[in-house]
Amino acid sequence: AGAHLASLLAVTMSSGASNTSAVIQSKKVDARIRAVVSICGPQDLLSLALSPPREDLPPVIHQFIGGTPETHEHLYRRASPIFHVNKDAPPFLFIHGEEDPTIPIAQAIQMYKALENCGVSCDFIRVHNGLHNPFNPKEGYTVSPSKDEVDEKIKQFLLKNLRD
Numbered sequence: 632a633g634a635h636l637a638s639l640l641a642v643t644m645s646s647g648a649s650n651t652s653a654v655i656q657s658k659k660v661d662a663r664i665r666a667v668v669s670i671c672g673p674q675d676l677l678s679l680a681l682s683p684p685r686e687d688l689p690p691v692i693h694q695f696i697g698g699t700p701e702t703h704e705h706l707y708r709r710a711s712p713i714f715h716v717n718k719d720a721p722p723f724l725f726i727h728g729e730e731d732p733t734i735p736i737a738q739a740i741q742m743y744k745a746l747e748n749c750g751v752s753c754d755f756i757r758v759h760n761g762l763h764n765p766f767n768p769k770e771g772y773t774v775s776p777s778k779d780e781v782d783e784k785i786k787q788f789l790l791k792n793l794r795d
Contacts, residue, residue: 634672638712638723638742641667645719663721666792668785670726671763673734674742675714677707684735716745722752724788726781728761730769754788756781 641664673679680692680700693699696706708714723746727739739755746753758765758781760772766781768774776784 634669637667638669638672638674640664642712642715642720645721646715646717665721666789667721667723669723671728671731671734671765674712674738676711680707684732713742713745716749718749720746720751722792724754726756726765728758728763728765730760731763733763756784
């Protein structure tokens, strides 16, 4: 849920729909999200519920949303980051296992393209042979790039985007 929630918060807070400053101990601070690292995160709950990669996925999503897409489509859209993409979204780094049986890599690709089309800075790391935990390879295979290589790319992405 972490990647989904981080993505959703980033695109909804950047849309101007919410106040992005906060008062902490009488000091106004900038509460903008300045970068997102999404590892195998769902970006479109509506399509996941309608065309699931696994039969057990729709009931979990239905429970989270509180109904089916047929009765609660508006809530599926509200809970799906892809429907809130805007030009003011922060930079995103997507990391996704190519063999993810839970959240298809197409979810990350579609979000990447939507953000890119709005002019948002995005990076994408496809983990060959990676599953939903992208560093847990398919049986008998190794992942590429390695976890250490991806960790370094995450570090560089965050350093670049979180500097003042």
